[in-house]
Amino acid sequence: MDLDTVRTFLAVADTGRFREAADELAVTQQAVSKRIAALERVLGVRLFTRTPRGAELTIDGQAFLPHARELSRVAERAVASVHRGSRPLRVDVLASRSAQSGLMRGFHRAHPEIDLDVMTLFDIETAVTAIRSGAIDASFRAVAAPGRPLPEDIASVRVLDEPLQLLTGPAHALAGARSVTLAQLAGHRIWMPGIAPGTEWAAYYDALVAEFGLTIEVTGPNFGSDALLDTIADTPALATFMGEPTRLVWPAGHGLRRIPVIDPVPVYPHSLLWHRDNPHPALNTLRAYLVGATPGHDAPGTWVPDWVRPR
Template sequence: MDTEAMRSFVRAAELGQLQRAADELGVTQQAVSKRIAALERELGTRLFTRTARGVEPTLDGQAFLPHARSVVAGADRAVAAIRPGSRALRIDVLGLRSAQAVVLHDYWRSHPGIELDVVTLRVEDPRLAVDAVRAGDVDASFRSVTDLSALPPEVRQVPAFDSPLELLVGPRHPLAGARTLTPARLHGYRIWIPGITPRSEWARFYAELGAAFDLHIDPAGPNFGTEVLLDALADSADVATLVGARDRYVWPASHDLRRIPIAGPALVYPLSLLVPGTHAHPGLRPVLDHLAGLAPPPEPAWRPSWAPHAR
């Protein structure tokens, strides 16, 4: 059933005149008349009678009116749910326990009433995230394209915030008792980051990190998820991993895992946002302002080569 025909019927019934309904809808009176006539044929009944002042709904028209209003309102809500500028701001994060999601949650809590839709694109290649931003599927994506010359003109990359890394180990690991660690102290230990995807930004990050400090970054094995990794750390005396300082992880108390800050220098993962080059969602600017106000990581800090102010 044609929702625009029902919209024409609803406005004509509410305004009492076909011409006034046409003026409001931005069409001709003839178009409104044709829409309503087609609707009457589909329903097999008359919806209006003509009066000296205009039109009035018939008894069937009166019965149909509240249902038609509901259909029109539902169609409007459906369109608003996906139209940039009217729907909620939609931002892609790498995971709902990631630092990105944590920071967005803090923003949402400090701005009651805003409409924010946090999603996770099931893509590893940042070029696919670029395509999603360009197509308008998301309004922004927490991904980094390490070669900025590969960005199309419709998409730009802006710094979001720096995420310092921490070492996560089980209670039997030799470094478990440390309050803080330097990158040099990590030399010789297995740092397990399972499932690093080729061509992803984090693949390049860990390759540069390992080369810079001669670290043993082990990507072996499929990634069975955070819970399996945490279980492995709890049971191991020699396996560690790296996590972001703002990443949110939960594990059983019996695991007794330790998060140890790294400094001298801090190891910083630079997070960026892919955003439209023009016609960005109006809710994006306040989010960027919030990110700009986050506390910077401690200095000195090491960053990969593509990061602003890399060291």
């Protein structure tokens, strides 16, 4: 159905005259008559009756009127959904309780006028595909792992170095330590069932293992953070890594310990990815906020893989 004919029908119905509808639409009266005739042919009914007082809706015209108004509203919403700056800024974060999510909450507090859609995708390939298709505007990822350079149309900026901490149960051999060095962790079992092969976080922990001789186990299904915390609390032989800003809550009886890792401090590098041609006006605001809200990178005494480069 031609939306111009629907808008013309609404103009005639609202003004009651073909001439006034033509003036409102900035077309000729003949064009209005042709559009109404075309719409009547599509619908197979007469919509108006001409009288000395103007154009009056027929019974069929009255029945069609509320649907025509809805068609017009739907068309307006469809245009608005892709109009520059009118739709929410869509950003991918790794997890709802992650440091990335915390950054986005801070951005929302600083810029409440910007509509946000925050979602969670799986890996960097999925995120890049979504950025290139326009499904999302930006994504937080670790870039770039060896052999997987970003496409030329994808830009990135490093926005946050997240220090890792060791999480243990109360009976773990290191539970009483105020801090632990990476050298001290050699020989201890670090359990991280959420690491999936081929992801950027798998590349990060592979590099950490290779550099410091750690033992990271990924066996068993990933039942989520609650199951992970239960197991760490009950198993003296296991510990896990978690980001310092990560927000997790566990029962008081678990007695879990968060222990800083030092000498050096392993930091997980978060970068923001976006398409170089993305026109969303809020994207520049987000980038400026992230660069200003986070400290510098590669501080003395920290470690990141060799393949991490600020861009």
